[in-house]
Amino acid sequence: MLRILHRVITTGTLTEPLDTSASLESLGIEVRRTLGARYAGSFAIRHVDAGSCNGCELEIHALGNPYHDLERFGVRFVASPRHADALLVTGVVSRHMQEALLRAHAAMAKPGLVIAAGACACDGGEFGANYASLGAVANVLPVDVRIPGCPPPPALLLRGLLAALGRATP
Amino acid sequence: MMAQAFAERLRAALPGVALSPRTESGLMPAMVLAVSAADWAALGTAAHALGARWAACWVDPEPDHWRAWVLYEQGGAYVLAQTLLDPRAPRLPSLAAVYAAADRPERAIRDLLGVDFEGHPDARRWLRHQAWRAQEHPLRPEQPLAGAPPARAPADTGYPFRRIAGDAVHEVAVGPIHAGTIEPGHFRFAAVGEQALTLETRLGYTHRGVEKLAVGRDAEGLLRLAARVAGDSTVAHAWAACMAMERAAGCAVPARALALRALLAERERVANHLGDVGGIANDVGFSFAQMQFGALRERWQRRSAVLFGHRLLMDALCAGGVRTDLDLAGTQALLQDHARLRAELAPLVDILLDHPSLEDRLVGAGVLGTADARALGCLGYLGRASGLAFDLRRDAPYPPYDRLPVRVPLYDSGDVAARMRVRLDEIDVALELMDTLLAALPPGPVSTHWEAPPAGARGLGLVEGWRGETLAFVRFGADGRVARYAPRDPGVFAWPALERLLPGNIIPDFPVCNKSVNGSYAGGDL
Structure with missing residues (x-):
């Protein structure tokens, strides 16, 4: 226990302030709907990998590390779409995941934002539409926020998620 | 050369079979062994008896004929067995009864190319869900990349999982969407109380058509795709x-x-x-x-x-x-x-x-x-x-x-x-x-x-x-x-291992068992 406490104290705080110098536009983040103070400081996200290579998932994991600490903004990942304000979708939508994605979306309380993260989810990326894939998320669900990148680095994901929450002004 | 010695051991184990080991510069350091389809299973059995590992199987639909390949490894020496298939009725003896590792890869090839693996112990589909029909095989050269999918592919709810019967036995179904930020897949547990009796994994949810998408690309295009087979690899x-x-x-x-x-x-x-x-x-x-x-x-x-x-x-x-x-x-x-x-x-x-x-x-x-x-x-x-x-x-x-x-x-x-x-x-x-x-x-x-x-x-x-x-x-x-x-991807062998190591553990320990094994979803679903 002492070793753990020692380590915690010597590590200190690694969490970095959010860089707000660049506009969302310049980062390539596209926000469709007018999003406002609708979520009262608490924003729950259900992530769905609809057919990703797992690169985006690694970067979403990184949002939780001490450097980014997503939860400090009141944003957290939840296990059920019924608890979620937003669906964060990564990957192309594989045809084998089409039904599961639609059901997850239907299970969300309205308005139920859809955030497409990563090149595949935004425009089909390297895979596009084919016998196995429907390509971009927008081919299956209306998309509110698009976060580009292959995969989007955590700092960009963070800005995109905060844009969805209405905290970051475009 | 190690591979040559391995090939010779295989030849010695199969006295009645015509095997001519040869090398091909692109396939080095593996030694190539051409066999007839009739001797395919005998070669697999001989390799297994020698303690060799079954490393991979793939089928290549060449313009004139199809060619099946299996890679065997023993002590760092590689032998590539190959045989020709008739594209009109491709069939090959299954090695799944000899090598458990071959089970799902052979089923994947059956789904994608329609190769009939004779004697395969499991007739169920693997990579195919409900986005294309059983008689369609999307990786066949005559099939267009776009395929002819339904507008809305139904969930694959009819997949026949193995059932465990018993008074206190209940099933737990998890996925394809998991609780955390993880790739999609379905896990079916049979449990008594907290304790898992069996686990069956059902994958293929992130099948994106990687092998079909590769056809016609140049080297640069192929590398962009290869870099995205599995993002962690x-x-x-x-x-x-x-x-x-x-x-x-x-x-x-x-x-x-x-x-x-x-x-x-x-x-x-x-x-x-x-x-x-x-x-x-x-x-x-x-x-x-x-x-x-x-x-x-x-x-x-x-x-x-x-x-x-x-x-x-x-x-x-x-x-x-x-x-x-x-x-x-x-x-x-x-x-x-x-x-x-x-x-x-x-x-x-x-x-x-x-x-x-x-x-x-x-x-x-x-x-x-x-x-x-x-x-x-x-x-x-x-x-x-x-x-x-x-x-x-x-x-x-x-x-x-x-x-x-x-x-x-x-x-x-x-x-x-x-x-x-x-x-x-x-x-x-x-x-x-x-x-x-x-x-x-x-x-x-x-x-x-x-x-x-x-x-x-x-x-x-x-x-x-x-x-x-x-x-x-x-x-x-x-x-x-x-x-x-x-x-x-090496991660394909982790799923059957997870099924093997879980029984006897409690279901609450499944996440840590799964994480410790960390099989690849995308790398196997392709």
Whole structure:
């Protein structure tokens, strides 16, 4: 226990302030709907990998590390779409995941934002539409926020998620 | 030559069978053994009797006939068995009864190409769900990439899972969408109370058509795709694809490029192991380690972004070399990083290996015995935690590993604790290797001119990714375009292992068992 406490104290705080110098536009983040103070400081996200290579998932994991600490903004990942304000979708939508994605979306309380993260989810990326894939998320669900990148680095994901929450002004 | 001796042993074991071992430059160091389809199973049985490992199977629909390939490995020696199939009625004896590892790969080939694996013990589909019909086989050359899918493919709810009967037995269905940020897949448990009796995994949810998408691409296009077979193994798959193409084309990669590729591969290994060790600890509620290892991994990825242009090292390789050189300042920065990581890890490892509540959850959990690991063809940290020491970098070394001493950690307890321990040891080994590489980076260019080979040229790439032996087969068609790309991720062998090691554990320990095995979804679903 002492070793753990020692380590915690010597590590200190690694969490970095959010860089707000660049506009969302310049980062390539596209926000469709007018999003406002609708979520009262608490924003729950259900992530769905609809057919990703797992690169985006690694970067979403990184949002939780001490450097980014997503939860400090009141944003957290939840296990059920019924608890979620937003669906964060990564990957192309594989045809084998089409039904599961639609059901997850239907299970969300309205308005139920859809955030497409990563090149595949935004425009089909390297895979596009084919016998196995429907390509971009927008081919299956209306998309509110698009976060580009292959995969989007955590700092960009963070800005995109905060844009969805209405905290970051475009 | 080791492969020749292995081929001779196979020949001696099959006196009545016509086998003519030969070499093909693109497929070196493997020895090629052509057999008739009738002798396919006999060869598999002989290989199994000799203790060889079944490493991979793929079918290549060549213009005139189809060709089936199976790769066997024994003690670092490779033999590639091949036989011809009739495209009008492709059939082949199944090896799944001899080699459990062949079970799902053969079913995947049956789904995608319609090859009838005679005597296969499992008639169920594998990669096919409900997006195309049983009589359609999307990887067949005459099938268009777009296919003819339904507007809305139904959920594959009718898949016939194996049922366990009994008064107190209940089923637990999980997925395809899991509780956390994980790739999709379906797990079906049969349980009594908390205790799992069986687990069956059902995958294929991230099937994106990788092999079909590869057809017609040039080398650069293929590498973009190979880099996205599995994002956590982007260097491993890209290097395997490069190696396959370069061997097919007889392209000599400069020594500096090879050293930098190894550096990238070791960086990928360290990044993933850091993430996994934190993840294993987190799955038993030890979030301290998750945060500490998450921070180490973040710093590691940031350095990758600065020096190689990408946090996960995607698209760092090109046919003929690598895209980015490393200057002296970069080398110094890396050496300092390595020293700092060692210093930061040492006290953390002390805590991980001597923390009673952690030990209580990890030691003895999810035990995979050596015999099971061998039967299922387990590789990488999964095999090395269960007594299987195979490591391509040491046992069939490819440049630059042929000049590097590679230590291979080995444990035989086969539990979650051993799989964590192997990862910690491998971080050490990787740091040593990278220090050695950086101390003597060969001078010269980081890439050479790439020229695609003529139609028909084919190559095999084999590299030790962080999950183990990662394979790529490439055959070129006309105009330098890829006619066939068959990748095989080592993570495919982890799922049957997970099914084997879980029974007897409680379902609440499933996440940590699963994380310790960390099979690849995307790498197997393709």
